[in-house]
Amino acid sequence: MEEVKLMKGNEAIAEASIREGVDAYFGYPITPQSEVIEYLMLEEPYKRTGMAVLQAESEIAAINMVYGAAACGKKAMTSSSSPGISLKQEGLSYIAGSELPCVVVNVVRGGPGLGTIQPSQADYFQTVKGGGHGDYRLIVLAPASVQEMSDFVEDGFNLAFKYRNPVMILSDGLIGQMMEKVKLKAQKPRLTENEIRERYGDWATLGNKSENRKIITSLELKPERQEKHNDKLQAKYREVEKNEVRYEKINCENADYLLVAYGSSARICQKTIQLGKEKGLNIGLIRPITLWPFPSKAIYEAADKVKGILAVELSAGQMVEDVRLAVNGKVKVEHFGRYGGMIHSPDEVLSALEQKIIGG
């Protein structure tokens, strides 16, 4: 049954995972996302749905537990925050190389190094451009509300199994920690072993007769075969780019200036639009919902109608590179953002727009 509750973003992710019929969550505590595993341990989903929850000895162990469960065709997920996500990169590369479905949540904090525990969007490069070794892609969903923290668990698993690819929910300390009203989805049943065999039996290691056995690996000793495997991955990524781009356009009709921002920065930019209106400025916002695949086409087309674009992110300028690639020099693109755990105010964004784009 659907239910409306007031929840933290991290709690919404946890509750949504139970309702999605996830089979296993493996985690390790790190601020600002520890509520995910705390909520699950308190909620005892193994009693509600049979979902396994385990606190691993490290983020590395947790992502490899996800690997093992995902290779059995099960819905497996983990969550962490920036330093912990760095530790998971090896596992993510193996999961992508072995074409396993899973959902990983990053509640980003300020870096580099141990950094801060406050919100940041400085893991964009790591998430969107790779992070681990080799040519692979994560499908990246960027929630901007507690509602989306909940909704993207289902969306994430749908994409993960559709493409047999890891999905990252790239959140941050702001979305993870803030409380909002959230409409929770009805409980889905977990798949039975027979249902998993029917759906994923062509690849999942479920125990089989020798003549029908399954192998999960990312190793090919012959480079010709490894190249072919990469061709297959690249073809899949082109399909994802064709089918799965998601973004939101706010106030873009007749806008003179465009903001591009995702996640918590997009929330801040909505207030900036209002402040702009009071000053007689017509400002639009494109909010990428998928960071990969990136809404390049929408930004390219929007660039024709505006005088300049400001990419706003809680980093020293990462997504702005993809905005510039999309715009391809048609109009001026600048970056603005506080970083290291500091959050820009709507006023600061407006001032930056005035200085860097309108007056610049």
Next chain:
Amino acid sequence: MSEILTPEEIIKKGTLVFKKTKLMTDANLSYCPGCGHGVAHRITMEVLEEMGIAEQTIGIAPVGCSVLAYDFMNIDMQQAAHGRAPAVATGIKRVFPDKYVFTYQGDGDLAAIGTNETIHACNRGENIVIIFINNGIYGMTGGQMAPTTLAGMKSSTSPYGRDLAMTGHPIKITEMVAMLPGVCYATRQAVHKPALVRKAKKAIQKAFENQRDKKGTSIVEIVSNCNSGWKMTPVDSNVWLEENMLPVFPLGDIKG
């Protein structure tokens, strides 16, 4: 020139005295001639066949010489990142508690880079079997020093012999994990003599029976040779194993 006979011509009615388990594929083993891995593979698969559990078993190959174990073990297999096999096994076992899960790992994989995963899987008493091949060297990468390399033993990264003051002592990880309450069975075996092969097979069978009976973690260490890495003939390497490895890594049950 002598005539080359086909297997069918060699094996005639009444002449067959030994048959390879069907749970070993027909692929040529990638191991060096004389290496103990092939025997360890075979007896593991024989145990699965004899217990009738092959179709409910998922094996995990490590990184190292046995990275391609899935090419030879004719069952469902996953290949794990270096050292992570016990975590991968945990993931499988937590979603399929009634399936049989085992890892097959070398000393570098299990006792160096994977020490954390090994100790914590054992400490949780994950109901799995760990088969641990200890040959005191990194074979796959060309004979570097392993955590189990003996004092004074030469390798490509200890070319003047392992210096204990610089690199510490050969780690006895099976004794270490035997201390943990989660471990129900810890044993050290070898496969360089027929009698020892039979004993090792019995130990592997006991480990899978423990898993069937949900007793916790079983670890079967197999002290093996690496004639290529040790730069010896296979026969010399087995003599060297007896004289040098076994005094440091004595055979027998440590627990259970």
